[in-house]
Amino acid sequence: MPLAPYASHAGASRGRRRHEPVAPTRTDFQRDRDRIVHSTAFRRLVYKTQVFLNHEGDLFRTRLTHSLEVAQLGRSIARSLGLNEDLVEAIALAHDLGHTPFGHAGQDALNACMHQDSQDKGISPVEPVGGFEHNMQSLRVVDELEERYPDFDGLNLCFETREGILKHCSRANALWLEQVEPDGVGARFLNGSSPSLEAQLANLADEIAYNAHDIDDGVRSGLLSIEQLRVVPLFERFLQETLRHHPALLGRRLLFEVVRRMLSAQVYDVIEGTQAALNQHGVMAVVDVARAPTLVRFSAEMRQQSADLKRFLMQNLYRHPQVMQTTAQARQVVTDLYAAYCANTQLMPVPRRLAPVTVSNRRQVADYIAGMTDRFAIKEHERLTGSKVFA
Ligand code: MG
Numbered sequence: 518m519p520l521a522p523y524a525s526h527a528g529a530s531r532g533r534r535r536h537e538p539v540a541p542t543r544t545d546f547q548r549d550r551d552r553i554v555h556s557t558a559f560r561r562l563v564y565k566t567q568v569f570l571n572h573e574g575d576l577f578r579t580r581l582t583h584s585l586e587v588a589q590l591g592r593s594i595a596r597s598l599g600l601n602e603d604l605v606e607a608i609a610l611a612h613d614l615g616h617t618p619f620g621h622a623g624q625d626a627l628n629a630c631m632h633q634d635s636q637d638k639g640i641s642p643v644e645p646v647g648g649f650e651h652n653m654q655s656l657r658v659v660d661e662l663e664e665r666y667p668d669f670d671g672l673n674l675c676f677e678t679r680e681g682i683l684k685h686c687s688r689a690n691a692l693w694l695e696q697v698e699p700d701g702v703g704a705r706f707l708n709g710s711s712p713s714l715e716a717q718l719a720n721l722a723d724e725i726a727y728n729a730h731d732i733d734d735g736v737r738s739g740l741l742s743i744e745q746l747r748v749v750p751l752f753e754r755f756l757q758e759t760l761r762h763h764p765a766l767l768g769r770r771l772l773f774e775v776v777r778r779m780l781s782a783q784v785y786d787v788i789e790g791t792q793a794a795l796n797q798h799g800v801m802a803v804v805d806v807a808r809a810p811t812l813v814r815f816s817a818e819m820r821q822q823s824a825d826l827k828r829f830l831m832q833n834l835y836r837h838p839q840v841m842q843t844t845a846q847a848r849q850v851v852t853d854l855y856a857a858y859c860a861n862t863q864l865m866p867v868p869r870r871l872a873p874v875t876v877s878n879r880r881q882v883a884d885y886i887a888g889m890t891d892r893f894a895i896k897e898h899e900r901l902t903g904s905k906v907f908a
Contacts, residue, residue: 521599523800525713531676534660534698535669545675550607552672556665558614558658564890565613566620566847568731568835569738573843577734580613586730587612590784591722597788601715607674608681608719615654617887618894619847624651626851627883634859634879649883653690656683656702662884676702681716684723710807714791717813725783728826729776735834736772743772749829751822755779786819846906850898851886857901858882864901 520526527544540548553559562581569577578586588609595605617623628649635647656679660671674682679702686694686706694703705712732752735741746752755778759766766774794812799805806812815823834840858865859882889897895907 518596518599520601522802523714523795523806524598524600525604525677525715525803526601527603527675529803533673533675535673537673544603546601546603546607546678549672549674549678550603550610552674553607553611553614553659556614556658556663556672558663558888559610561888561890562613562616564892565616565618566623566891567727567734568620568840569734573738576737578730580616583726583730584610584613586726587719587722590725590780591719594718594722594784594787594791595715598714598718598791600718604677604681604713604715605718605722607678608716609722611655611659611674611678611682612684612719612723613651613655614658614682615651615656615887617649617651617654617851618889618891619843619851622844622847623851623887623894624649626848627855627886630852630855631879631883647689649887650685650687650690652683652685654884654887657884658888662888677713677715680705680712681719684716684720705807711809711811712807713803714806714813717811718787721787721813721815724823724827725780725787728823728830729780729783731830731834732826733772733776735830740837740839741834743775745833746829749826751779751819751826755782783815783819783823786815787813790814790816790819843907849906850894853902854886854889854894854898855882858885 525546527546530545533545539545543551559581562584563579565580567578567580567583588606591605591609592602594600595602617627630649632648658671659674659679659682662670663672664670666673683702686703688706691703691706694701695707704710711717732741732746736743736746743756747756752775755775756771758778759771759774763771763774791813793816794800794809794814798809798812800809800812814820859879862882865882865885886894899905
């Protein structure tokens, strides 16, 4: 299928930060995707927590399998809408590269450590010396931290891929980004313009993916039950539909079928909702996308149902006492590691050793911790503190 006129064309890319000749057989967005797949940060995603800690079970989603599901959903929707599948895939595969070990618990702990430090030193909490935020870190991974190429740090990705990776950004961080890269990926958070449709799609595909797989993982873990999920209108609708077609279906197959139908319905809804929004706003070209509000969207009804599901998962899964307990342990590990490395940089591997650690190079301590997998962080914590936080 040819690309729609409002799709991002690799040939019209705003380019890479360092110029490189075009590859002979691949577009620039395909090349970005390939660089992401070959990166070290991408391989680490397999040992990073999505919701359940990596060692809690072999079948739960990890950041890697989550990212693959986002890419699958994103590509499928992109193809129907005539958007650039390669760009959506590149953004989806990279969108979580900046996550710390232990999911959001790790990020919150690292952010708290960095903020405390900034406050103690009387510095405004702005990058590069302020807090920690995983979207900014994903960008840092692809811009600075990957060490693979002889001529530059990072992966030197296209503007459009980087724009999609920076899904959210605080005003303080956007102002800082504008200083180092005027009219760059931070600009839209200051001038209110919209990113490409592919970036918008990767963002929504992320939400669709985790809402669905967290139901699956939640039931698998025993923290949620099918009975309990029936208060969620979206789930109940497809449970009823499934049971009408397969009255004897039970257990895992029943759950899979309900989740499968839910996913399909959301995909079709986004395709229709987006087509309606494109028509409504008279979008004919890429330039119209930047001026319009977010166009990749659900219908009003599905948006409401998706929000209800999200709220249910927040109350019943993410805040489940058992999940909260591992959250507290994860915070402990990250907080202790941060304190240990700041107190003695000799504890970090040779290329990272900075003596003494100053305020500005605390970012390197954060980079090192953020890059860790769950199990490496746990092992390192045991080595440095002699205590076992996770039994
Ligand atoms: Mg995600």
